[in-house]
Amino acid sequence: MPTRTAVLRSALAVTFATGALTALGTAPADAAPAGCTGTGPITCRYDVAPGHYDVTVRLGSPTRAANTGITAEARRRVLSAVDTGVGQLTDRVLTVNVRNPEGQPTGQGGTGTPGLTLVFDGRTPAVEAITVRQVRPPVLFLVGDSTVCDQPVAPYAGWGQALPRLLREGLSVANYGDSGESSGSVLSNAALFPAVRSQIRAGDTVMIQVGHNDKRTTATAFRDNLTRMVRDVRAVGGTPVLVTPPVRRLFDSAGRLTGTARHVNEIGVNLPDEMKTVARAQGTPLIDLTSLSASLVEQLGASASERLFLTREKGDNTHFSEYGAATMSNLVLNEAVRLNVIRSTQVR
Template structure:
């Protein structure tokens, strides 16, 4: 009897130990939103778990309004880094709030502080035996009067690309692929990917809502699908375990 109990405990412990954690760090475009059954807004990492088997645990630590600077200064990164174990993954997508030049608690120079914060995430993740994956910021729905999607992120995506290249980090150019997504919907239909409601149209909003940065459930799911599709195409050996757990 004792042998059976011990064996059951061993199997349970072994199976639990086999779980791989995917930590997501970033801003509101990624983050979990309160009251998801009523709230039209969703972060793309909020809907990521169903794309994986049960052997992957998605832990979404992205937080509204955070830049690389504030995420670090608030000790949010330290709390994650302490928990990282060999074989885990960290999805890193910042930029929207690093751009906030009017806010000294969040703004980073893309070529200095932002760059070195990304390098810190990469190095400290690898020091724990985990794998970082860098992603550029999702595109905003920012069409001009000619129907041209105009970029809004300045040099932040460029620096993300350069860090990924220099440090040989698995990389997903999410800005590029979400630009394609926005363009495929066009200036009007792309509103469906975001938060566009007239007053009273949705019970969650009592005033007109026109948000071209944050995502609807439709938009979040589409972005999550892009991330999954791009993971499948990554060639780094460190990603193979993750690729095998995609449904």
């Protein structure tokens, strides 16, 4: 099948066609490319099939200074804001996963818009050209719960939603995190782990974070569910990585996180410890996000740690603010690089 490429420019718009490119008119200087509307933010939509795409953007303006960041699909941060001076243009390449639904795989919070959606935000966004090319790069699949997923509505954010901004082109993040899921439900729902397993190719990586919703899961069942996922990923050529769940913001009277915050569940199972047991038994890399996030939250203390969560906005000590999600994604990525799960050359 021929490569399908779309190039959208302020002076010339070229859309998808099979084996050919079709020009579609012009736009004045410093106008957004065809397919885009608005000025701040600028929203661009392209009719493409689900898959993976390299998106090349030319940011900046010939007539003004600009500050431009990019989100894709369901509020995924794919580029932190970039400053450009008057007449300064800079190219960035982003690798973006397009899914339907575009946010949570079960459609919680809405299914989004078919095709590829890009939003250029920042203080004063400006984009001169956009090129979209279908690819099949190595994929980093994420399996998890609401603390991982692409949250469709602000102020909620998952750490998987913030991860793409840290990665170079050529590694696509496909986030199959979904709210309310446990180690058993991600296995049994065809839209979750089974959907990931069906797409895995050699060279792909699957990060699995469960535990928040395994409130009454026995130790045996939890280990069995994790072991099955690890073996299934390996059976189709992928690399499994276990990620222990980030802590909740629940302090005791001494200013320490409680057992519940550290995911000792309602029947006394220490879920992060059980995950470590599976990792040792299966020889699987493990990112101990429980310990990493606990150290950070306790260091910040009860007051300052509110910023990581939605404590002030929603009275919620489990789910992350955008700042908290970005912070957790940094912790995950740093440990993934240390373990060589993600190569340093793949990091921005």
